[in-house]
Amino acid sequence: MLREFIIKVEVAPAYYVDLLEFILRYSDFKDARIVYDRLVFRVEYPLGVINGDLQVGEKIKISFSYPPSLEDKVEELYDDIFFLIQLFEEELRKSTLYFAWVEGQDIIPEKPSSLTRRISKALFGSNLLVLFIVFLGVNILLFILLGFYAVIIILLMQFSLILFSDRLYSIMGEWQITPENPFVHILMYQLPSRDLKFFQEVFGDLLINIKKEIYDKSLALGESPTCELGRDVLRRYGFECTPLNEKSKIINVYDLVKSAASKFKIPTPKIVISNTMLPNAAATGPSPRRGLILLTTGLLTRLDDEELLSVIGHELAHLMGRDPIVLFGIISGEFILRLTVLLPLVAMAPLLYVLVIFWLIFFVAKFFEARADLLSAVVIGKPEKLAMALQKIGYRRFERGADRIFSWLFWDPHPPLYFRIRRLKNLKIGKVKSPLLESARDVIRGFIDSIKSS
Known part of the structure; x- marks a missing residue:
């Protein structure tokens, strides 16, 4: 049997061979060899042999030939190779110099991933559930101080959070995407780590000046910034960069969001960009x-654009389903019940109650995340692209074997990554009568299956 996989990567040509050597170093391939831009290998199993051919470029092409009995092993082998590719890219990003612009918007530096931004990501996730949970902790304190009147104050605070959530998110973004300025322009210079360190030490304070000069010589004149222009500006500041280390990207963000919104039959939402690498x-x-x-x-x-479109579809599914409001209702209902009907139970075992009820709330939230996956797959029509996007973003959290049961127990509104990816890959697109009920059923079944296989 023959199977092919295509993975689009952000690796510059200078690092193609390094990527092949990285995969070779951390894999268990037999008789493996690098031939120019290809890695040829074989993997032996008791039931036969898988022969593989990996060709590197802007798109990595992986070909497998194998006996039918090794179909499952091919999937595992692909996942292993995919993980190594993402791991290599992650290391490469640490020594990559990024420049991003939106025409007509402020010129600001790119912000690396940080603890503060990771916390913000958790709090202001796709359905605001974590933020609501944090509010519950505040609620307990208010209830102690204000008594039963705190209930009204708390509910009003949470409702205000929902009512003005769009403005709250606007504050988090630095750039606004409009029909007049629909593009995000990105230049990437993938440097040896020592070169990036040198650049940061010598030119760090001049980064805004460099970005502004590139902008003034391109977007300000109605032209797109190019790697060549960026290289010339960097050279003028005394820093050399070679063409083999460069990549550029132009994304028509407005058209992507507008296209997804039209498929969902909702108005095009306001679009903001946060200039962070997270x-x-x-x-x-x-x-x-x-x-x-x-x-x-x-x-x-x-x-890539198709993966972005599917991710945008997932987010718009939350918007169309009014998921933040629904989850607000669930959490508010629990809060009122806890202070009235369930108060004796809470008093008997407060810690146990909190652990169980929070897990249940997060478990129910998984229904809505699974529905967003399903609706994106059905409406956008590319479940495999959403699966690929999830793999790229969360490859470090891909669970296997016995570890899968633990991934269901976390206070996380998202179903485990392995479940979401497998569900999308096996999805047969068709009319869905009740996306939420079907998603709830799939989540419950996935949880039960993880218990059986643990």
Whole structure:
């Protein structure tokens, strides 16, 4: 049997051979050899042999030939290779110099991933659930101080959070995407780590000046910034960069969001960009008409247009389903019940109650995340692209074997990554009568299967 896989990567030509050597170093291939831009290998199993051919370029092509009995092993082998590719890219990003612009918007430096931004990502996730949970902790304190009147104050605070969530997200973004300025322009210079360190030490304070000069010589004149222009500007500052280390990207973000919104039959939401390398996307708003979607330059850098479209579809599914409002209702209902009907139970075992009820809330939230996956796959029509995007963004969290049961126990509104990817890959696109009920059924079944296989 023969199977082929295509993976689009952000690796510059200078690092093609390094990528092949990296895969070879950390794999268990037999009789493996690098031939120019290819890695030829074989993997032996008791039931036969898998022969592989990996060709590197802007798109990595992986071909496998194998007996039918090794179909499952091919999937595992592909996952292993995919993980190594993502790991190599992650290391490469640490020594990559990024420049991003939106025409007509402020020129600001790219912000690396940080603890603060990771916390913000968790708090302001796609459905605001974690933020609601944090509010519950504040609620307990208010209830102690204000008594039963705190209930009204707390509910009003949470409702205000929903009502003005679009404005809250706007603050998190640095750039606004409009029909007049629809593009995000990105230049990447993948440097040896010592060169990047030298650049940061010598030119760090001049980064804004460099970005502004590139902007003034391109976008300000109605032209797109190019790697060649960036190289010339860097050279003028005394820093050399070779063409083999460069990559550029132009993303028509407005058209992608507009296209997804039209498929969902909702108005095009307001679009903001956060210029950080942390890959993230989120949508919020009290209704689709007041919707807002936030994307980061890190996400735009990692994913291709079809993958981005599917991720945007996932976020718009939350917006169309008014998921933040629904989850607000669930959490508020639990809060009222806890202070009235369930108060004696809470008093008997407060810690156990909190652990169980929070897990249940997060488990129910998984229904809505699974529905967003399903709706994106059905409406956008590319479940395999959403699966690929999830693999690229969360490859470090891909669970296997006995570890899968533990991934269901975390306070995380998202189903485990392995479940989401497998579900999307096996999905047969067709009309879905009740996306939420079908998703709830799939999540419950996935959880039970993980218990059986643990």
